Amino acid sequence: MASPSRAIAFKCSPSLAFSSKTRMDSKPRTLQNPFSSSTSGAAPREARTGDTAEASITLQEWQGWGTTSPVPSLVTKIVQDLKVLEKDIDAQMSFGGSGGKLQGDFKVQEDRKHRKTYKALGDSEQKIQFFSARQIACRLLGSRGYLCQKCWLPLEDCMCSRVVQCPLWPRMRFWLYMHPKDFLRQNNTGKLLWQVFGTEAATLCLFGIAEQEEIMWDAFKLAGKSNVWCLYPNKNAVLTSVQDVFGQESSADLEGPYTQINEDRTLNFILIDGTWNNSVAIFRRLKDQAKLVWGGEDFPCISLATGASAMHKLRPQPSLDRTCTAAAAVGLLSELHVLPEFRSHGFDKQAEVVEDALVVLLEALTNRRLRMGRSISRKVRHTSDFG
Numbered sequence: 001m002a003s004p005s006r007a008i009a010f011k012c013s014p015s016l017a018f019s020s021k022t023r024m025d026s027k028p029r030t031l032q033n034p035f036s037s038s039t040s041g042a043a044p045r046e047a048r049t050g051d052t053a054e055a056s057i058t059l060q061e062w063q064g065w066g067t068t069s070p071v072p073s074l075v076t077k078i079v080q081d082l083k084v085l086e087k088d089i090d091a092q093m094s095f096g097g098s099g100g101k102l103q104g105d106f107k108v109q110e111d112r113k114h115r116k117t118y119k120a121l122g123d124s125e126q127k128i129q130f131f132s133a134r135q136i137a138c139r140l141l142g143s144r145g146y147l148c149q150k151c152w153l154p155l156e157d158c159m160c161s162r163v164v165q166c167p168l169w170p171r172m173r174f175w176l177y178m179h180p181k182d183f184l185r186q187n188n189t190g191k192l193l194w195q196v197f198g199t200e201a202a203t204l205c206l207f208g209i210a211e212q213e214e215i216m217w218d219a220f221k222l223a224g225k226s227n228v229w230c231l232y233p234n235k236n237a238v239l240t241s242v243q244d245v246f247g248q249e250s251s252a253d254l255e256g257p258y259t260q261i262n263e264d265r266t267l268n269f270i271l272i273d274g275t276w277n278n279s280v281a282i283f284r285r286l287k288d289q290a291k292l293v294w295g296g297e298d299f300p301c302i303s304l305a306t307g308a309s310a311m312h313k314l315r316p317q318p319s320l321d322r323t324c325t326a327a328a329a330v331g332l333l334s335e336l337h338v339l340p341e342f343r344s345h346g347f348d349k350q351a352e353v354v355e356d357a358l359v360v361l362l363e364a365l366t367n368r369r370l371r372m373g374r375s376i377s378r379k380v381r382h383t384s385d386f387g
């Protein structure tokens, strides 16, 4: 069974420390400085956009990466613009690294062009949306035929056959609120949740992508504020534990609302998926939207008893509050499982399956680094690949 202590032990494993550390070492980037560039060690790849038809992102391709939303219109437009630029300047798009970073002559020209576009945008909301859509467009084009759509690893490292699927308790839903820089990133762990539970139970919502944010907020409005929580260890917020939220109801009434099958009530848990600085921006956006929808300054947050303290020992960084996304889900499921009224929902099994998937991912990442002759120590040189 996956007890909370097992989750801690896992979080402290050296291999995970390597994986998380990689992101934490990344130079903090904020939306104020979204276009900082970096070099990458991987060989450049030509974008597979040979003709007009291939240049567009079809619904099938888009959803293949782990989402159920329509293709974001702004992403479609940016892909078209990139294709037009390719013709205009007669230079082919090429990508390198693991995250669809443009390279070469095309990059120089495109940099100039998108900075100009960005500057000309009227308000910060438009800037956020443009920034996100451009990141995602580049990642989509750069990852075509290179990454497995399901596990986001290079095809030769595909781990899909080793991931065990398992249904999540039907009245629970995870939302992976992900920064665009984490989209299609190999060492992202949020993706494991929909690999295991499916995209309806663990739904991707990319920061700044209007179509996905709308779907997420429609679900929150339907569920009501009392059924939405963010797993975000914000020290400045009033924090409540899993026990605070769900334990009291159980002691008051063991036949309480969570034990009855009530299709109307779904528990929504938001997992913020991004590096530390990006997580702050994502949470701020969540709060701003909540204020518009529900009023009030607060956003209901849950902190894990197993979370911050265990990370403390591991990483004396500002990042210590942030736990790996999949491990946070494991922690939540494990903490729910010890509560009497949740005991029959199989959360121990569900936590274990995610944990196993995390082990598989870490092995795949480690094997890849070894094969490529890269260091697997915590000081990883190519941190910018993961930024």
Ligand SMILES: [Zn+2]
Pocket: 148, 149, 150, 151, 152, 153, 158, 159, 160, 161
């Ligand atoms: Zn795969």
